[in-house]
Amino acid sequence: xxxxxxxxxxxxxxxxxxxxxxxxxxxxxxxxxxxxxxxxxxxxxxxxxxxxxxxxxxxxxxxxxxxxxxxxxxxxxxxxxxxxxxxxxxxxxxxxxxxxxxxxxxxxxxxxxxxxxxxxxxxxxxxxxxxxxxxxxxxxxxxxxxxxxxxxxxxxxxxxxxxxxxxxxxxxxxxxxxxxxxxxxxxxxxxxxxxxxxxxxxxxxxxxxxxxxxxxxxxxx
Ligand code: ATP
Numbered sequence: 001x002x003x004x005x006x007x008x009x010x011x012x013x014x015x016x017x018x019x020x021x022x023x024x025x026x027x028x029x030x031x032x033x034x035x036x037x038x039x040x041x042x043x044x045x046x047x048x049x050x051x052x053x054x055x056x057x058x059x060x061x062x063x064x065x066x067x068x069x070x071x072x073x074x075x076x077x078x079x080x081x082x083x084x085x086x087x088x089x090x091x092x093x094x095x096x097x098x099x100x101x102x103x104x105x106x107x108x109x110x111x112x113x114x115x116x117x118x119x120x121x122x123x124x125x126x127x128x129x130x131x132x133x134x135x136x137x138x139x140x141x142x143x144x145x146x147x148x149x150x151x152x153x154x155x156x157x158x159x160x161x162x163x164x165x166x167x168x169x170x171x172x173x174x175x176x177x178x179x180x181x182x183x184x185x186x187x188x189x190x191x192x193x194x195x196x197x198x199x200x201x202x203x204x205x206x207x208x209x210x211x212x213x214x215x216x217x218x219x220x221x
Pocket of ligand 1: 013015020108110135137177182184
């Protein structure tokens with residue numbers, strides 16, 4: 001039998017702010033799929049959705065506080081450092097150039113993000129560079145027709161393929177996500193209510209110290 005490939009996973013998002021839904025999902029994926037690394041990858045300015053409500057520096061800092069000393073999760077802030085519009089395809093090309101062709105790369109996302117895939121820059125190239133690991137989220141259904149449905153039916157694969165091939169497969173995970181969203185966290189803060197127990201205390205403290213998300217405009221994104 002051939003040796004399994006080294007496998008790294010990326011969990012992309014705006015993390016505006018990071019919450020326990022993101023952190024649990026990233027950790028559970030890493031453990032369930034035996035990734036060698038799980039990197040949280042904050043995007044600077046995603047073109048397919050509204051810009052984050054707070055600066056990249058704040059979002060990076062909140063992620064660093066959230067991860068703390070958790071050895072299973074790391075922060076990859078290349079998209080923030082690159083600046084400008086964030087295109088996942090650029091990030092994956094950069095990582096391939098850095099890490100080589102034989103390593104397995106998985107880009108993890110919630111089902112809500114997968115549904116927007118056809119609006120991503122050069123989206124058809126993504127599967128040349130990485131696998132997609134897609135996790136169900138409450139309230140979101142798999143599409144029955146259209147480009148995303150076709151992609152799922154032609155590329156779906158078992159978990160073992162993630163360590164056998166460097167890229168090109170879609171893995172659908174039935175993993176129960178915590179029903180938390182950054183939108184809900186921002187709305188609570190804007191209404192003067194507490195988001196405590198939805199995100200790490202260190203992140204909440206940072207939000208309070210810096211007066212983030214207090215206006216309704218910041219909560220509507
Ligand atoms: P917003 O409410 O601002 O849209 P969000 O909570 O969905 O934010 P993002 O930063 O947009 O967070 O999401 C990053 C990734 O995390 C996406 O792939 C998204 O599907 C996933 N995600 C978000 N919340 C959860 C959750 N509670 N459980 C699992 N995955 C989640």
